[in-house]
Amino acid sequence: LSPILEVRDLYKTYRLPRRQELKAVDGVSFSVHSGEVLGIVGESGCGKSSLGRCLLRLTPATNGQIVFEGRDITHLPERTLRPLRQRMQMVFQDSYASLNPRRRIGDLLAEPLKVHPDTKGRKRSSAKITARLHELMQLVNLPTTALARYPHEFSGGQRQRINIARALALSPRLIVADEPVSALDVSVQAQIINLFADLQKQLGLTYIFVAHDLAVVRQISNRVAVMYLGRIVEIGDTDSVLHTPAHPYTAALTAAIPRPVTGLARPMPLQGDVPSPINRPSGCRFHTRCPYMQTRCKQEDPALRPIRHNGHEVACHFPL
Ligand code: SF4
Numbered sequence: 001l002s003p004i005l006e007v008r009d010l011y012k013t014y015r016l017p018r019r020q021e022l023k024a025v026d027g028v029s030f031s032v033h034s035g036e037v038l039g040i041v042g043e044s045g046c047g048k049s050s051l052g053r054c055l056l057r058l059t060p061a062t063n064g065q066i067v068f069e070g071r072d073i074t075h076l077p078e079r080t081l082r083p084l085r086q087r088m089q090m091v092f093q094d095s096y097a098s099l100n101p102r103r104r105i106g107d108l109l110a111e112p113l114k115v116h117p118d119t120k121g122r123k124r125s126s127a128k129i130t131a132r133l134h135e136l137m138q139l140v141n142l143p144t145t146a147l148a149r150y151p152h153e154f155s156g157g158q159r160q161r162i163n164i165a166r167a168l169a170l171s172p173r174l175i176v177a178d179e180p181v182s183a184l185d186v187s188v189q190a191q192i193i194n195l196f197a198d199l200q201k202q203l204g205l206t207y208i209f210v211a212h213d214l215a216v217v218r219q220i221s222n223r224v225a226v227m228y229l230g231r232i233v234e235i236g237d238t239d240s241v242l243h244t245p246a247h248p249y250t251a252a253l254t255a256a257i258p259r260p261v262t263g264l265a266r267p268m269p270l271q272g273d274v275p276s277p278i279n280r281p282s283g284c285r286f287h288t289r290c291p292y293m294q295t296r297c298k299q300e301d302p303a304l305r306p307i308r309h310n311g312h313e314v315a316c317h318f319p320l
């Protein structure tokens with residue numbers, strides 16, 4: 001089984017004034033198989049949004065390779081990329097900013113269907129478009145009357161349903177969701193996560209689900225990647241990573257998840273702030289906050305390496 005998406009040694013560097021550089025994504029490699037949900041978790045500024053945007057070519061990567069459905073899309077010209085764009089979509093955090101307030105929901109959702117031809121390369125008839133709009137409303141559990149209304153008439157959760165419907169319009173295979181529930185109330189978050197989960201099963205979708213909240217990622221992901229200052233520091237099956245974290249950073253993040261008493265000692269909560277990604281610490285990038293730091297950690301940058309037999313990998317000289 002070949003992966004739907006393969007990312008090889010990806011970099012995204014922003015040039016700043018005074019010859020400074022911000023390495024938002026700093027050598028990231030992973031792959032995602034069809035039908036899988038990969039959660040990407042980390043504090044704000046760890047590069048997870050930049051990574052998401054690079055994957056869908058919404059912003060160009062500085063270096064590395066992105067292979068989608070077996071095809072290297074890293075440098076494809078926009079014209080060649082365009083038909084592939086239907087197969088990979090993004091859902092953003094801010095449900096309001098991504099919907100033009102002056103346009104009715106029906107028009108907003110019809111737009112991609114008008115712009116892109118169908119799978120046989122033909123322009124869709126308006127009857128086909130209307131039928132598809134009704135299907136989309138049904139998929140995200142909104143009444144078809146919503147199509148005639150404007151974005152401001154909906155709650156945040158409903159607007160996120162509309163955004164999901166728009167992402168689904170062209171039947172994509174891969175959806176990158178960047179903090180899709182972070183702006184919502186906790187009770188609404190659960191509904192939207194359930195919707196994502198239902199759609200994933202129903203349509204056989206693949207997700208990359210980006211969040212700063214491990215509790216959110218835990219609910220939906222088969223696998224989890226933990227990012228810190230531009231790099232994946234731990235990746236593996238959700239249960240393996242969350243129940244037996246090997247990286248001190250993951251252990252600290254899991255300490256923040258509420259859970260029933262297990263009799264296990266709770267790991268240390270995180271100390272201090274994330275260092276500036278412009279002036280990254282030497283050696284292990286987590287050493288300024290790590291309770292287990294040793295001399296070697298300041299000198300050598302640990303590479304991601306397998307620690308268990310189930311694909312669990314960690315970048316730490318002294319894994320837990
Ligand atoms: Fe901590 Fe050292 Fe591991 Fe980095 S390499 S996470 S500083 S123990």
Ligand code: MG
Nearest residue numbers: 045048049179
């Ligand atoms: Mg972000």
